[in-house]
Amino acid sequence: MPDTPKPGVPALGDVTFDHLKTALKRGWSDLLKAPAFAFVFAGTYVLCGWMMAWITMWTGQTYWLVFAAIGFPLIAPFFAVGFYDISRRIEQGRPLDWVEILSVIARQSKRQLPSISAIIIVVFLFWFFIAHMIFALFMGLATMTNVSSSYEIYLSVDGITMLTVGTVVGAVFASVLYMITVLSLPLLLDREIDFVTAMITSFQYVQAHPVVMFAWAGFIAVFTFVSMVPGFFGLFLSLPLLGHATWHLYDMLAYPTSDLVE
Numbered sequence: 001m002p003d004t005p006k007p008g009v010p011a012l013g014d015v016t017f018d019h020l021k022t023a024l025k026r027g028w029s030d031l032l033k034a035p036a037f038a039f040v041f042a043g044t045y046v047l048c049g050w051m052m053a054w055i056t057m058w059t060g061q062t063y064w065l066v067f068a069a070i071g072f073p074l075i076a077p078f079f080a081v082g083f084y085d086i087s088r089r090i091e092q093g094r095p096l097d098w099v100e101i102l103s104v105i106a107r108q109s110k111r112q113l114p115s116i117s118a119i120i121i122v123v124f125l126f127w128f129f130i131a132h133m134i135f136a137l138f139m140g141l142a143t144m145t146n147v148s149s150s151y152e153i154y155l156s157v158d159g160i161t162m163l164t165v166g167t168v169v170g171a172v173f174a175s176v177l178y179m180i181t182v183l184s185l186p187l188l189l190d191r192e193i194d195f196v197t198a199m200i201t202s203f204q205y206v207q208a209h210p211v212v213m214f215a216w217a218g219f220i221a222v223f224t225f226v227s228m229v230p231g232f233f234g235l236f237l238s239l240p241l242l243g244h245a246t247w248h249l250y251d252m253l254a255y256p257t258s259d260l261v262e
Contacts, residue, residue, distance in 0.1 A: 005189070005190060005191050005192040006190070006191055006192065007191065007192045007193070008191065008192075008193065009187065009191060009193060009197065009198075009201050010190075010191065010254040010255070011254075012183070012201075012205055012253045012254055013252075013253050013254075013256040014209065015209050015212045015213065015249070015253060016212060017212055017215070019212070019249060019252050019253070020212065020215070020216055020219070020249065022248070022252065023245040023246070023248040023249040023252065024241070024245050026087070026244070026245070026248040027087070027240075027241050027242070027243075027244035027245030027246075027247075027248055028241060028244075028245075030083075030086060030087045030090050030240075030244040030248075031237075031240050031241050031244055033090055033096075034086050034090070034096055037082065037083075037086055037096065037101070037240070038083075038236070038239075038240035039236065041079050041082050041083065041239070041240065041243075042079075042235055042236045042237075042239040042240055043236065044079070045076070045079055045235065045239060046232045046233070046235050046236065049232045049235075050231075050232060076117075076120075077108075077113050077116060077117050077120075077181075077185055078105050078108060078109075078113065078117075079239070079243070080185050080243050080246070081104065081105050081108050081113065081185070081189050082101060082102075082104075082105050082243075083239075083240055083243025083244050083246075083247065084185075084186050084189050084243065084244075084246070084247040085101050085104045085105070085189065086101060086244070087243075087244045087247040087248060087251075088189075088247065088251075089101070091251070104189075108188070108189070111188065112188050112193070112194055112195040112198065113185075113188055113195075115195040116180075116181070116184060116185070116188065116195040116198065116199065119180070119195070119199070120177065120181065123173060123176065123177055126173075127170070127173040130169055130173075131166060131169075131170070134162060134165055134166050134169065135162060135166075137162075138158045138159070138161055138162035138165070139158060139159070139162060174221070175214075175217070178206070178217045178220075179202060179203045179206040179207070180199040180202055180203050181199070181202060182202055182206060182213065182216070182217070182246070183198075183201060183202035183205055183206075183250055183253075184198035184199045184201065184202040185198075185246070186246060186247050186250035186251075187201060187202070187250065190250070190254065205253075216249070220242055223238050223242070224238050224242070
């Protein structure tokens with residue numbers, strides 16, 4: 001029998017650093033209880049990354065990275081839903097049935113998840129456009145050179161300025177994406193609401209709790225970046241752990257209990 005999401009947005013409680021600690025502990029516990037799902041879901045994502053990187057290097061055409069930027073945001077929310085549902089089933093004492101979990105993921109294609117995926121893609125593409133504009137603005141008059149191998153160009157005044165401005169602008173885009181998705185994705189699985197309401201709820205919640213929520217964002221960013229360094233292999237750990245932990249963070253805020261530290 002498929003889960004019937006409740007209508008409306010739940011009253012979300014205040015978040016603390018104890019919530020983050022407990023979410024990570026519960027996420028790690030779920031990872032250990034369902035390692036096969038973690039390996040398959042994360043492995044599929046990592047395999048896509050390897051394929052795009054290989055195709056880019058083999059063809060020498062960087063436009064393949066644009067396809068990756070479009071494809072990853074499109075499929076990432078569905079993988080996230082898989083981890084959310086696994087954590088929910090473990091918490092409820094329900095069996096981890098492959099068919100049922102994959103069915104839950106498939107059903108999201110008929111709900112609001114594709115819409116929020118499209119929003120993420122639009123933000124990414126606009127981010128790419130702005131990045132190219134920044135490069136053209138600061139490096140457009142530079143001597144023709146191969147920027148992928150002549151790294152000294154980035155040490156020039158224009159190069160350093162470009163990197164600084166690009167980093168700031170990128171941080172703004174990343175912050176907006178985080179704010180609209182950190183709670184909206186688990187909300188869309190748990191509740192019957194439209195994606196606009198889910199994004200607004202998530203954005204406003206982060207806005208109301210900036211210290212803890214941006215600390216969580218910083219941890220996610222650093223952990224994910226470090227996990228990508230060894231040939232994306234670290235994503236086998238970071239993706240399922242963060243996926244499970246994100247569900248538990250939402251669950252504790254939406255359905256608060258007193259047992260924060262276990």
